[in-house]
Amino acid sequence: MLPAEITTVRLRLTLPGVADVPAMIALANDPVVEEMTLTMPYPYGEADAVAFINRANVSRKEGSAFMYAIRLKGVDEFMGGVGLHIDPKYGYGELGYWMGAPFRGKGYVTEAVGALIDLAFETTGLVRIQAMTRDHNHASGKILLNNGMQREAVMEDHTIKNGEVQTVIQYRILRREWTK
Template structure:
């Protein structure tokens, strides 16, 4: 399962590993990440990290490739995650991207560079013509990040998600294979 994508001198993408558990718990115990994602719980406990690590292995076995990547810093280890929600059948030409980055590393352009390189890699290695990003409207920074990485806004999905009894709209963005 060992596969590595070098982003720059400090950042690389790899599979998630058992030793990532402490950083998963530390960094995902962040209300900002919880507010801006669909499935990451808060508080985030060790059992959540165990479930995540098992899911990443299961996804690899199911799809025969990594669908969830650990973002690693040369000095600090795991600092984030990025992956795709894989579509099959008549929707097999598209995937949906999702990501998170630990608070100390935000605002440095790391995720923009990761998204650019990984989406280009996906277009080169998979039969994709479309990668979508759906971003809650209360998270404009994430929409800007995707735009910097080559995504274009397509519209708003009204009442896209139901979370804690409240509906949230999402900005739809997509990157189309050239």
């Protein structure tokens, strides 16, 4: 099981809580977040934030997912989220993340994703971590490449979002490729 809090050079990754709901709503109600993510609802309301927090708590107890709020060290402000969904039967994890507009372009997501990859390989038996990005989300692809992941596949017509068929790019890092 991954810890409830992870620290990096600049960040604290913590469990999301009820106090984060106003910031989650404000930051997630951004057309860019909606456009670049596969599963974030839009508009994003209080019920969505509360459901996310509940899922984060239940899945942590089950050991099926570990979701974190991204915060600067010494600051409780919610900036975005990062998580890892684990399939123990098949030995892989799926990364997901998003960042609020005021905090983009500063390397915070790259740092959070790197910490989560390292911790997952250090503390679990996963053999693979993967992530999917929308095909036009080049910034997200760069985050994954900067963390040692490789572009693995173009998955055409993979998902339907808002009634439109979406192509996604899949990235992966294998345990045997990972170096800390």
